[in-house]
Amino acid sequence: MTQENKCAEADSQRGMVLPFQPLTMSFRNISYYVDVPWELKQQGLSVNKLQLLVNVTGAFRPGLLTALVGISGAGKTTLMDVLAGRKTGGHISGQIYVSGYLKNQETFARISGYCEQNDVHSPCLTVYEALMFSAWLRLPSDINAATKRDFVEEVMELVELNPLKGALVGLPGIDGLSTEQRKRLTIAVELVANPSIVFMDEPTSGLDARAAAIVMRTVRNIVNTGRTIVCTIHQPSIDIFESFDELLLMKRGGKLIYAGPLGTGSHKLIQYFEIRPGYNPAAWILDVTSATEENRLGVDFAEIYRESYLYLQNQELAENLSKPDRNSKFLSFPTKYSQTFFGQFLACLWKQNLSYWRNPQYTAVRFFYTVIISLMFGTMCWKFGDKRETQQDIFNAMGSMYAAVLFIGITNAASVQPVVYVERSVSYRERAVGMYSALPFAFAQVAIEFPYVYVQSLVFFKLFWYIYFMYFTLLYFTFFGMMTIAVTPNHNIAAIVAAPFYMLWNLFSGFMIARMRLPIWWRWYYWANPVSWSLYGLLTSQYGDVNEPLKLADGLHSVPLRQFLKDELGYWFFLGL
Structure with missing residues (x-):
C-alpha cells in the first residue's frame, strides 16, 4: 500500500x-x-x-x-x-x-x-x-x-x-x-x-x-x-x-x-x-x-x-x-444480538407498521371483500335471528354464520400470504447477519395484524354483527395464512397447502355434519378445528339460553331451543360455572 x-x-x-x-x-x-x-x-x-x-x-x-x-x-x-x-x-x-x-x-x-x-x-x-x-x-x-x-x-x-x-x-x-x-x-x-x-x-x-x-x-x-x-x-x-x-x-x-x-x-x-x-x-x-x-x-x-x-x-x-499481536485482545460480546428481545420486537414492529401503512392495496382488498360479503349476507339473511320457531329457522341462522365465517376468513388467509412471503425473504437476509432472532420477527408480524383486523371486524359488525367472535375468527384465519407461508417455499405452494385445510375445516365445522353424528374416532378433529369453535360460540351466544319451544323437523314434536342445541348439535351454554 x-x-x-x-x-x-x-x-x-x-x-x-x-x-x-x-x-x-x-x-x-x-x-x-x-x-x-x-x-x-x-x-x-x-x-x-x-x-x-x-x-x-x-x-x-x-x-x-x-x-x-x-x-x-x-x-x-x-x-x-x-x-x-x-x-x-x-x-x-x-x-x-x-x-x-x-x-x-x-x-x-x-x-x-x-x-x-x-x-x-x-x-x-x-x-x-x-x-x-x-x-x-x-x-x-x-x-x-x-x-x-x-x-x-x-x-x-x-x-x-x-x-x-x-x-x-x-x-x-x-x-x-x-x-x-x-x-x-x-x-x-x-x-x-x-x-x-x-x-x-x-x-x-x-x-x-x-x-x-x-x-x-x-x-x-x-x-x-x-x-x-x-x-x-x-x-x-x-x-x-x-x-x-x-x-x-x-x-x-x-x-x-x-x-x-x-x-x-x-x-x-x-x-x-x-x-x-x-x-x-x-x-x-x-x-x-x-x-x-x-x-x-x-x-x-x-x-x-x-x-x-x-x-x-x-x-x-x-x-x-494467525498469531495475535502482543497488545491485542480477543474480541467478544456479552450477547449474541446487539439489542434485547424486546428491542428487536420494537424494531420489527416499527418496520412492519411502515410496510403495512404503505401497502394500501393489501388493506383495500380485505376491506373491500369485507364490505361486499357483509352487505351480501346482511341483506340475504335479513332478520334470520328473529325467526326461531322451527328447526329450519335455527339451521338457516347457523348457515349464515357458517358461510360468513368461511368466506371472510379464507379471504384473509389468502390475501396475507403474498405480503408475508415478501417480508419472509427479507427476514432470511436480516437474520443471517444477526439483526434479530425468529421470535421477535414473528411476534411483530402477528401484532401488526391486530389493529387492522379489529377495524375490519368493526366494519363487519356494523353491517352484520357478533364482533367479538368475528374478530378472533379473522385473526386465526390471518395467522393460518402466515403460518402456511412460514412452512412452505413460496406463496403459490402455500395456497396449495392451505386448500385441503379449508376443505377439512368446512367438513368438520359442525354445520354439514353435527358433532353428535360424527363417528367417535373423528370427533378429535372437530375439537381441533377452529371454525367449529367459532360456530359453537356464535350459535350458543345467540340461542344457548333460550328456553322457548322449537318445532322439530317432523312438525309434531317440540323441545326447548336450549335443549335442542345440546342434544342435536352438542352445544352447551355455560359461563364458565
Missing part, C-alpha cells in the same frame, strides 16, 4: 462518526465437503463425499480490496460463504483466524457484513428508513439515537445515496430503485453495522458498465476507510478488475492457482501468467487456466502454484497473521 493510501485511510478513519477496529482474516488449509447428490450416485459416482474446496490458504488485510475470481464451479462463492460462516451444512476442515484469534461465529457476525448477490429489501421502506432499521438492530445498544442518525447520514454520503434518502425501495424490476441503486443500498445496509470485514458476492452482477463503475467507486470509498473488503467477481471488465489490490484465483474443483497482488496495470499478475499483447488480463487468466487449456498444455496450474515462491510467501503471510 502506498503512503498516499495510508494517509487517505487515516483521514477517513479520523472523520468517522463511529470508530472501528481494522481486522485481518487469515485461513489455512480450508477444505469443504458435502454429501454426494443422489443424481451423481445414479450416474455411477462411488464416493460418499464431494470435495468443493481443496486446502485453500490465504489472507485478507485492512485497506486492501481483494477479488475472488474463477469460472463457474471454481468455488469462489463457496469459499467466501465458508469464511463468512454462511455454510450450515457439509463438513469444513482447516483454521480461520481473525487478527490472530480463532474465529468465533457469534462474535464474527457482529464485526462483519455480507452483501448478497440478490438485493432483497423491504419494498415499502425508504432508503433512509432501511438504513436506520439496520443501524438500530446492529449497532451496540449503548450508542444513542442521535449518533446512529449521524452515522447513517455519513454512510449515505460515503455510498452516494443522499439524493435518494426519501425514495421508496420498491420491488426489483417493477418500481422504486434501479438495480445499481439497490446494489448500493445493499452495501450501505451492511456498512451501517460498522463492520471491520465486509464480504460482497458479485457486486457488479447484472449491471451495465456505467452502473458497475458507480458501484466499484462506492466499494473503493469503503476500502479507503481502512476496512477489509472481499468480493467475488465473475468475468470482470478491465476497469473493474484493476480496481482491486489483491487476487485469489481459483480453478474448477476448488483449488487455488494464484494468490497475491495485482499491481499497477495488473503487472504482478502478468509476471506470473504470461499474457499475449492486447488481451484483457481478467479474461486472459480465466481462458488460459480453463480445464481445456490445461489439457492442451499438459499442465496443472494448481500444482504449479504449490511449487512456486508465491505459494511459500502466502503460507508465511497466513502463518504470521
